């Protein structure tokens with residue numbers, strides 16, 4: 016079933032891929048047709064591996080088709096110095112991977128001629144408080160030291176770029192930008208298929224078992240045998256591998272898109288078309304799509320009735336923050352599941368020899384899962400897992416998972432109060 020998102024409705028239509036019937040063999044099996052799986056498959060096939068990719072539904076069914084399309088080449092909570100403190104000498108490859116991840120996305124789009132309304136115009140993070148602006152200075156110093164195209168903005172500079180007043184300043188990374196994520200995922204799938212990836216949709220893996228040196232994945236009408244398997248199932252993993260769903264926090268995130276704004280209003284806001292996410296704990300985000308629809312997102316506190324209630328709240332917040340009393344009504348509202356790690360960093364989990372799961376979501380997944388895919392392709396080609404840029408962790412269930420998965424919603428009201436106090 017195709018999710019009813021703005022992106023599915025507006026991306027160029029595609030023919031789709033068949034369901035798996037019969038038996039296939041490959042060097043690498045990838046499970047999951049989101050950015051992580053598609054990038055892994057494309058990079059492995061380009062390097063000469065024979066690859067099969069199985070997607071349970073359609074390409075971009077999961078978070079990859081439901082996000083905001085912000086390409087953000089950094090981590091949500093930690094900067095290079097923090098990564099160095101956490102990982103020591105293992106830090107530099109991960110830092111370099113993130114720093115170049117925006118360029119990687121836009122280079123792939125250009126190289127393969129993907130039709131996805133891509134614009135590498137930058138990602139802006141306005142500061143909601145004095146303390147957040149002090150942190151912005153640090154962020155610019157640390158990412159700037161790596162040669163990234165970053166720039167500190169004073170309050171006037173943020174207003175000039177966004178058309179919005181009230182922030183204390185902020186910063187921009189010009190290697191970020193915006194895409195139609197469904198167009199991008201379909202572009203990755205087509206590029207993968209052109210490089211030889213055998214892509215199957217409507218083919219959920221129902222079971223995985225070790226047979227000799229290989230893994231055998233079973234679907235309703237077929238099976239795939241391969242010595243190496245990447246599980247790129249993210250928060251949509253279900254019960255496929257025992258315990259994996261309890262190794263991250265699943266987070267439901269809502270997105271909305273208004274009807275197109277009149278040109279006179281549109282031209283006052285965000286003339287450069289960047290992606291904006293500010294520093295509030297209860298994040299305020301906005302961007303436009305190619306038809307001048309205004310897009311924003313948010314989370315819920317109570318799950319009951321959230322599907323109808325949260326989009327209305329986001330719409331009100333957009334109108335208030337952007338001083339748009341006549342904001343056009345919503346045309347699209349949808350939600351998706353993201354996976355969040357306790358340290359907000361990407362991670363690889365070796366579930367068994369030859370079987371790896373990769374998570375690089377944490378709300379920064381477009382750039383980071385694409386970069387993770389290139390790393391996982393290196394593993395498929397023989398590089399040891401421990402030598403990849405992304406930290407390798409044991410498959411461990413998070414303690415008190417059932418309780419802690421509620422944490423984001425419990426913390427949201429507290430965050431909202433703290434945001435308000437800090438921004439005075």
Ligand SMILES: Cc1cc2nc3c(=O)[nH]c(=O)nc-3n(C[C@H](O)[C@H](O)[C@H](O)COP(=O)(O)OP(=O)(O)OC[C@H]3O[C@@H](n4cnc5c(N)ncnc54)[C@H](O)[C@@H]3O)c2cc1C
Pocket residue numbers: 046047048049050051052069070071072073074075076077078079080081082083084085086087218219220221247248249250251252253255267268269270312350351352353374375376377378379380381382383384
């Ligand atoms: C609402 C929302 C907004 C977001 N906004 C942004 C943003 O603006 N910028 C950003 O960088 N990141 C954003 N993110 C995060 C980003 O979307 C994700 O990090 C990224 O899409 C994850 O990609 P993935 O390939 O790991 O997983 P997914 O895209 O979730 O793909 C997993 C796939 O695995 C498939 N699957 C599961 N089980 C099986 C099985 N048994 N057999 C076969 N297939 C299976 C699923 O059908 C699914 O297609 C957002 C996330 C959400 C939910």
